[in-house]
Amino acid sequence: MQDAIASAQTSLRSGLILLPFTLLGCTAQPDLKNAFETPEYHAQPGLGVVNAASLYARGGTGQGVAVALVDSGLASDLPAFKGRLADPGFDFTSDSPGSVDHHGHGTQMAGILAANKDNQGMHGIAFEAQLIPLRFGDDNEPFFFDGNIARAWHYGFDKGARIFSNSWANAIPATALTEARYSQVMPESLAMARDLVGQGAVFVFPTGNELKREALAEPGLPLAVPELEKGWIAVVALKADGTAINDKSNYCGAAAPWCIAVPGGDSGAGHGLLTTSKNGEYVETAGTSPATALVAGALAALQSRFPEKSPQQIRDLLLSTAKRDGIYANSEAYGRGLMDLEAASR
Template sequence: MSCRYFVTRILTITLASLLVGCLSTPEPSGVEPNAFETPEYHAQRGLAVVKASALYALGGTGQDVVVALIDSGLDAGLNEFEGRLADPGFDHVENRPGTVDRLGHGTQMAGIIAANKDDQGMHGMAFNARLIPFRFGDDNEPFFFDQEIAQSWQSGFDKGARLFNNSWANAIPATEISEARYKQVMPDSLAVARKLVSDGAVFVFPTGNELKREPLAEPGLPAALPELEKGWIAVVALKNDGSAINGKSNYCGIAAAWCIAVPGGDSGAQAGLLTVGKDGHYMQTAGTSPAAALVTGALAALQSRYPQLSPQQVREHLLATTNRSGIYANSEAYGRGLMDLEEAARRIPGILID
């Protein structure tokens, strides 16, 4: 072996040791991952596929992390969200602080992200994270609510959120979006997104539910505006067992470099991911929307595992630790691969040691 090999190995191992010393992580819980694999855990079938229990055992539960939910609102009075709000948020439909949720979509996404671990029904990916909900509209395409979305992003950031769950997208193929066209469609939101990404925020979007080979406008936006990529994640939805893309999801396509795959439920009345309905009852939801919420929750949980990393560093670590074996090597479909929270929780961020 060459001297260069030994020098490289020494430098790599030394750097790894230094980074371990620099990273201040929560104390491990002192229990094995299987202690977290309760009936409540298994009821939310996506958690086991992405190995969330390994992250929980190392302290990654979302503690002290704030997530902004930009959706149809949230019924914050439900038991599953007791103690989970960082701020009441804002209802742009009724123009008042706090939100209601007429459609139920926002409440369902909130459940996927942060429903309480309380031995009832199911729990969210980051069950100790806190939410700031925003309601921007109950129908029509998102571009009808450009100003409200922009205001929600800025308000969420101002109130401490650095992770933004956006389980929606404009029905325009990302391949048809240019900077000029997006400025026509979402001028206010574009300006705020650029600013907040520059300031360290991370935005999560679903690829869309048309079973096409390209994502919709927002998940693919960094293809037209590369400066957004460092703060962007697109999400494809897999079947519950992770075996293939589900019956709705668009592919990663041109978003492959910032796209990740997670369970999003199968088709059928009892085949989705379990979450909380607007009336407080548990229900199934399927598609790329809950898949995006699962990833946002994972970012929050991983952020609490590595509190000294920035949200954008956590994002890159999540993308760098995916499972890319077998079918997940197809980047057109699965982007960076299947989310693997055991690998993300155990590997030293930024360091690869053979």
């Protein structure tokens, strides 16, 4: 039975549909899915909401896919990230190779994205993906670090990343932007984003945590610079159980055509998403930041499921298969709908 399942999965990944998979499909697929629904899986409530186990059962774990984590760095020596680095990364704040995380935000996002599946605590949505940790700054508006961000993106791309997890945004409503105004604030980043999207990269950003009806500057940037849309995703955060928007997320607003909804959790004990801390403990986090990391990881896991597709094709697949029924039909709030990795991985 196991040989037949392995053969069928290999055939699917190569684009072939063989009769043995059809014969096994009714019974083997649920068994494979259930095998991934471990205590670690259930400890991270967002995974079940987006049907991640279905993607894992079809071979989509992120293996061999690099993701640039553009954040406050990473406590890369933690067991949760053993074997998870494609490159040691770079600290653009201190202008030194490698990665540290004094703030802790980057390590928490890395846990959501790619923490190991090791029977400890929780695991990331793409638990076999490879991270490139890039520290650009701490505790300030991103426009103060425009040059660092541009260099971080270039470094990540140069080291093989085509997916960029950016759990930050400038506090300017996207609808207030023009290309000229954004170029005044983030000239180096804008030029780099244009270049890398033109070469096939995908950038993921949070809509913001201000309880507003519009996304912030970076998630909504294709409004001002339409050529970026093909390589862009904005992310709105839901409650941990996915039943509604969380207690602080901005709506998708005018960014709805490239916006998707995933669990980000709420504030308060027991309402967030479980992840890793820079001290090695498991802690809760909440907001559009972890929601962004969840989507970036989902892209990596889908990329490993469909290696023949480009990252921008994977981005289109993720958006086009989102659930649009019920409350998720409200595109102003939820954009393209609730991310559904069962549908995306078929």
